[in-house]
Amino acid sequence: MLHTLAVLVENNPGVLARISGLFARRAYNIYSLTVCQTENPSISLMTIVVEGDSQVIEQVTKQLHKLVVVHKVSNLSEEAVVDRELALIRVKVRSDTRLEVLQTVDIFRGRVVDMGRSNLTIELTGDEDKINAFIRTMRPYGILELVRTGKIAVARSDN
Amino acid sequence: MNKLIDGTLIARDPETVWEDEESLSATAGIGAKVLLDVLANEGVEVIFGYPGGSLLTLYDALLDSPIRHVLPRHEQTCVHAADAYARISGKVGVCMATSGPGAANLVTGIANAYMDSIPIVIITGQVPTHLLGSDSFQEVDITGMTFPITKHSYLVKDAEDIPRIVKEAFHIAGTGRPGPVLIDLPKNIIAAEVTDPRPPKVSLKSYKFFTKGNSGQVEEAAKALAQSKKPVVYAGGGVITSGAGPVLRELIEKADIPVVTTLMGIGSVPSGHTNLLGMVGMHGTITANLAVNDCDLLIAVGVRFDDRVTSGLKHRFATKAKVIHIDIDPAEIGKVIRTQIPIVGDARLVLEELFQKVIPPDIPEWWEQLRRWQKEYPLQYEQDGHLNPQTILETMGKVGGENAIVTTDVGQHQMWAAQFYPVRSSRQFITSAGLGTMGFGFPAAIGAQIAKPDRLVFLVTGDGSFQMNIQELATTVQYQLPIKIILMNNGVLGMVRQWQKMFYNERFSQIQLHANPDFIKVAEAYGIPGIRVESPEQVETALQKALAIPGPVLIDFIISPDEVVLPMVPPGKAITEILGGNV
Numbered sequence: 001m002l003h004t005l006a007v008l009v010e011n012n013p014g015v016l017a018r019i020s021g022l023f024a025r026r027a028y029n030i031y032s033l034t035v036c037q038t039e040n041p042s043i044s045l046m047t048i049v050v051e052g053d054s055q056v057i058e059q060v061t062k063q064l065h066k067l068v069v070v071h072k073v074s075n076l077s078e079e080a081v082v083d084r085e086l087a088l089i090r091v092k093v094r095s096d097t098r099l100e101v102l103q104t105v106d107i108f109r110g111r112v113v114d115m116g117r118s119n120l121t122i123e124l125t126g127d128e129d130k131i132n133a134f135i136r137t138m139r140p141y142g143i144l145e146l147v148r149t150g151k152i153a154v155a156r157s158d159n
Numbered sequence: 160m161n162k163l164i165d166g167t168l169i170a171r172d173p174e175t176v177w178e179d180e181e182s183l184s185a186t187a188g189i190g191a192k193v194l195l196d197v198l199a200n201e202g203v204e205v206i207f208g209y210p211g212g213s214l215l216t217l218y219d220a221l222l223d224s225p226i227r228h229v230l231p232r233h234e235q236t237c238v239h240a241a242d243a244y245a246r247i248s249g250k251v252g253v254c255m256a257t258s259g260p261g262a263a264n265l266v267t268g269i270a271n272a273y274m275d276s277i278p279i280v281i282i283t284g285q286v287p288t289h290l291l292g293s294d295s296f297q298e299v300d301i302t303g304m305t306f307p308i309t310k311h312s313y314l315v316k317d318a319e320d321i322p323r324i325v326k327e328a329f330h331i332a333g334t335g336r337p338g339p340v341l342i343d344l345p346k347n348i349i350a351a352e353v354t355d356p357r358p359p360k361v362s363l364k365s366y367k368f369f370t371k372g373n374s375g376q377v378e379e380a381a382k383a384l385a386q387s388k389k390p391v392v393y394a395g396g397g398v399i400t401s402g403a404g405p406v407l408r409e410l411i412e413k414a415d416i417p418v419v420t421t422l423m424g425i426g427s428v429p430s431g432h433t434n435l436l437g438m439v440g441m442h443g444t445i446t447a448n449l450a451v452n453d454c455d456l457l458i459a460v461g462v463r464f465d466d467r468v469t470s471g472l473k474h475r476f477a478t479k480a481k482v483i484h485i486d487i488d489p490a491e492i493g494k495v496i497r498t499q500i501p502i503v504g505d506a507r508l509v510l511e512e513l514f515q516k517v518i519p520p521d522i523p524e525w526w527e528q529l530r531r532w533q534k535e536y537p538l539q540y541e542q543d544g545h546l547n548p549q550t551i552l553e554t555m556g557k558v559g560g561e562n563a564i565v566t567t568d569v570g571q572h573q574m575w576a577a578q579f580y581p582v583r584s585s586r587q588f589i590t591s592a593g594l595g596t597m598g599f600g601f602p603a604a605i606g607a608q609i610a611k612p613d614r615l616v617f618l619v620t621g622d623g624s625f626q627m628n629i630q631e632l633a634t635t636v637q638y639q640l641p642i643k644i645i646l647m648n649n650g651v652l653g654m655v656r657q658w659q660k661m662f663y664n665e666r667f668s669q670i671q672l673h674a675n676p677d678f679i680k681v682a683e684a685y686g687i688p689g690i691r692v693e694s695p696e697q698v699e700t701a702l703q704k705a706l707a708i709p710g711p712v713l714i715d716f717i718i719s720p721d722e723v724v725l726p727m728v729p730p731g732k733a734i735t736e737i738l739g740g741n742v
Contacts, residue, residue, distance in 0.1 A: 010365065014302065014314070021306045055493070062490035068311040068331060071365040 002031055003057045004083065004153050007046040007064060008071040011037065015069045019046060022067065028052065028060050032150035043071065047152045076153045083153035087131050088113070090121045092142035101141060108134045119144055186356060190318040190349040191220035193356040194282075197325045199226055200358075203253050205244070205609055206282075207237040211257020212297060213284030213346040229609060229638060232630040234261050236602035238268025239628075241279045243566060243606030245272075246589050249402075251333045252277070252606065257284040259297030262343075263304070267596060269339050270308040274593025275423060276396060278337035280328050281309075287347040288316060302343050310338030318351035322358035330361045335368030336488040337400060368487060372504030372512060379500050380458070380483045381516035387456035387481075389525045390416045393439060393468075396423030396592070397461015397486060403507035404428070404585040407460065410510055414519045417529055419447035421462055422577055422592045430581040436529065437538065440468040441728050442574040445536035448726075448734040450529060451477050459484045461506040464495035465593070475733045485509045536726075538578055546695050548572060548647050548718050552579040555617060555645065558702045563615040564589065564607045568600030568624030571653035574724040576619045598627030601644075605631060608640040615643065615706070622648045622675055632685040635711045643705050644682075644713040650675055651720040661738070662729065682713040689713045 009015050016035060023030050031049040038045050050060055057075060064073045076083070093101050098120075105112060105122050108130065114121035124134055128151060135146065186196070194217065198206070205227045210218045221228055231237055234256040241252030256265050262283040272279050285291070286298045302312045311331050313324045324342060332340040384390055398407055404427045411418050411434045418428050419439040428435045437444030439451055451457065457480040462468075469476040473496045484491070484498040485506055492501040502509050540549045552575055555563070565580055566589040567573040573590055582588040589607060591599035604618035625646055635642055647653075652670040659667050679689030692701045692714055705712040725739030 014306075017303060018306050025307050059490065059494060062492075066488070066490055068363065068366050 001051070001053065002077070003050055003052065004076040004081070004151060005046075005048045005050060005057075005061070005064075006072075006074045006076050006153065007048060008038070008073075009044050009046055010069040010071070011042050011044040012069065015044070016046075018067055018069055019048075019064070022063055023050070023060075026059070026063060028056065034150040034152055036152070047150070049151055074155070076155060080156040081153045082156060083127055083151050084125050085128055085131050085151050086149045087124045087135070088121060088145075088147045089124065089135065089138060089143060090114075090119050090145040091138050092118060092144055093120050094118070097141055101138070104134075104137055108137075110134065187352070187354055188356070189216065189220070190321050190344070190351050190353055191217040192223070193318075193353040194321050194325060194344070194349065195220055195224040195226060196356060197322050197358055198253065199224065201325065201329050202250065205229060206253045206255050207231060207240040207244070207606065207609075208255030208282075209234045209237055209257065209261060211259075211261045211284060213258040213286060214255070214349075216346070216350045217255075217284070217344075229605075229634070231602065231605065231634045233628065234264035235268055235598065236605065236628060236631055236634065238265045238279070238281065239271065239596075239599050239602030240606030240609065241281075242268060242272045242275075242277050243589050243603035244610045245277050245279055245337075246603075247564065247586055247607045247610040249586065250278075251329050252279040253282070254279065255282040257297065258286055258301075258346075259299050261297075262301040263299050265301075266304060266308070267594075268602075269305055269341065271591055271594040271596045271599060272339040273308040273310070275591070276337050276400065277339070278332040279339045280325075280332050281339055281341040283341065283343050284349075285314070285343045285345040288345045289347070291345065302341060305341055308339070309341050310336075312341040312343065314343045315345065315348050318348050318353045319355065321348075321353060322356055326358035326361055327363060330363070331366060335366075336397075369489075369503045370487075370505040370508055372485065372502040372509035374512065376500055376502045377509060377512045378516060380502065380513055381518065383456055383481055383483060383500060384414065384416070384458070385518040385520055387520050388522060389454045390414075390456040390458060390520060390522065391436075391450045391454040392416060392418040392458045392460065393421070393451060393462055394418055394424040394427045394460050395421040395462030397506045398424055398427040399461075399585040401461065401487070401506040401508075402585070403460070403510050406507060406510045406514055408432070410514045410517060413514065414517050415526075416520070416522070417450055417526075419443070419451060421465070421468060422590060424462070425577060425588045425590075426582040426585045429583045436533070438577055440465075441470070441730075442578065442724050442726065443468075443728075444538050444578075445726050445737055446529060446532040448728065448737060449532050449536075451480075452734045453528075454480045456480055457482045459486075460510065461486060463491050469495065470728055470730065470732055470734070472731070472733055542695075544695070546693060546698070546716065546718055548575045548716070548722055549579045550695050551645065551647070551698055551716055552576055552619070553581075554698045554702055556581040558699060558706060559615055559617060562587075563617055564611065565617045565619060566590070566600050566603035566607055567618075568620040568627075569595045569597045570621050570624055571657065571722065571724050572619050572621045572624075572647040574654075575647075578724075580619075597624040600624055601628045601631045604642045604644075605634055605638075605640060608642055609638070616641075617643050617645055619645045620647070621653060622646065622650065622672055622678070623652045625678075626672075626675075629681070632682060632687060632711075636685050636687060640711060641709060642711045643702075644711065646678055646713060646715050647718050648675070648678065648715050649718045649720040649722065653720065653722070654724070656720060657723050660723070661727075678713060678715045687711045687713055689715060691715045691717065693717045
């Protein structure tokens with residue numbers, strides 16, 4: 001099963017190496033990992049999607065806690081969360097497919113952020129399933145380039 | 160400097176410096192000087208170090224520091240000696256080496272300290288900050304190389320951080336589950352001016368550890384023990400680190416329950432204690448192993464269920480038992496086996512609380528069974544007139560007195576020492592347990608003798624291990640360390656040979672040490688007297704003669720390469736498949 005861990009860490013050089021090294025050494029599987037600054041510039045947030053049963057996740061959490069650079073580890077899979085991913089996709093278009101592609105972008109509530117003679121660059125946010133679905137839809141037209149951020153998530157508020 | 164916080168003895172109180180500024184002798188100056196001042200304020204009395212290019216400024220400042228410096232003949236010795244110094248004294252050990260090869264030579268020793276949870280601070284030189292990452296002369300990324308084997312590490316980029324970092328390093332190394340902390344110091348940083356040498360109060364929001372166990376859980380443990388019919392205590396290195404030996408002894412006496420120890424736990428209960436069943440695991444006693452296999456309650460204290468104890472068979476280890484696991488590191492709970500009553504906390508504090516609540520269980524049948532096993536399967540060896548390693552160890556115990564410190568290398572001699580040397584107290588038996596580092600013993604003996612100049616120190620080693628750090632004979636002479644070197648010389652790599660004999664159809668591969676020197680002559684070349692012993696009758700006389708000589712002595716015991724360590728649980732086999740006892 002996939003678990004999403006939100007890990008608050010010091011914003012220092014070498015922190016990413018410590019975290020990724022821990023995962024490598026203990027043979028935990030990282031599915032995706034994003035790092036960003038938080039409202040506190042000395043703290044970064046790592047959103048790590050990791051594969052494993054509850055026992056593995058418990059060990060991952062405990063081992064992460066042992067690193068002095070780790071402030072907090074929350075397993076977002078255990079609570080209600082809003083999660084999003086951002087994708088930038090460059091798709092091949094011809095004069096006869098352009099309109100079709102633009103309509104699909106609209107249905108998925110994506111945005112066209114760049115346009116060339118024979119291609120479109122589309123920005124899309126959403127959960128993982130939506131992005132996967134959009135990519136499947138675009139594939140027949142020809143995907144020239146695809147960049148995904150990996151998942152970020154926050155817990156839903158109590159009310 | 161020690162202080163009680165919440166009833167726990169914290170090796171170093173981060174607040175002391177502020178409460179008593181008089182004791183702070185650090186004044187402004189260059190990084191090197193401030194570093195040494197802060198180390199002195201931390202109570203550091205000795206550094207095991209080896210100089211080099213990037214540390215020249217530090218070695219210059221050392222001339223004006225009260226801290227003693229010990230210069231071995233290899234950086235690996237610096238770190239092992241600091242490790243043993245910490246094990247013996249209970250203080251944080253300190254070692255130092257230059258950038259590049261110096262730092263790289265520390266790696267094995269850092270891993271050794273990490274595996275056995277030993278508090279040391281490692282200081283490494285580094286190339287100047289403007290050359291970092293440029294593959295410059297004697298540059299290695301030592302913080303990167305040691306991420307997986309340090310509790311924490313620092314690469315100092317600003318000299319003003321030195322006081323804070325040193326303070327934090329000692330705090331992290333010495334508290335919670337102890338471990339090695341590395342400080343990497345670029346050459347220009349130790350030469351830069353530090354305007355404020357006062358370390359701030361340690362404030363590490365992300366570093367937490369529990370000391371007092373959850374009382375409800377301790378209550379549960381006491382209840383489980385009261386109801387148990389076949390309890391066993393399984394005591395490890397955490398008992399020794401936390402100073403829980405005495406309360407463990409009181410507990411097993413009050414409840415009258417049996418105890419087994421790990422290799423790291425040797426000395427937590429004195430050898431010969433009627434409740435002690437011996438060491439558990441691959442070369443443990445048959446009774447200890449059968450007891451763990453058959454028990455209905457396993458009280459694990461300061462242990463990590465190492466595969467040398469469980470044979471890596473978590474589903475076949477203590478299967479009938481409810482498990483109480485007491486450990487300061489939450490990550491150890493449930494890492495290897497499922498635990499019914501986890502208690503995260505300091506072993507001493509938890510055992511003290513358990514001692515208050517304990518109701519002795521009624522277990523006469525269990526004791527009868529254990530005594531039957533002990534009678535049936537004693538730890539024994541054949542005395543057939545040739546020189547047995549076991550005889551040497553038993554005689555050492557007799558002539559060495561209660562206080563002798565024993566350090567060992569790794570291999571057959573180590574296991575014989577664990578089985579047959581009568582260890583009476585905590586911090587008396589020093590061995591490389593988790594990493595199993597050949598070459599550890601001699602540096603460890605040096606660290607131990609520096610920590611306790613007045614105590615007798617035995618180094619138990621083999622001809623393989625000894626030659627991994629034999630150059631330290633010079634250090635022994637230079638610092639006049641009266642270490643008694645017990646060399647068990649069989650001309651082979653004995654433990655490897657034993658495995659090839661037992662599990663590889665006697666196909667012996669690369670275990671002959673054909674060109675061994677005459678060790679007596681080698682010792683004599685350094686000015687160390689040597690004695691050769693070839694028969695059992697000579698053992699006691701030779702040991703007494705060695706003890707009568709004030710300085711270091713080497714005794715070359717010629718033993719047979721056919722000696723094996725028994726009993727033995729073959730790797731990957733359950734305890735019941737133990738060899739050497741006809742179970």
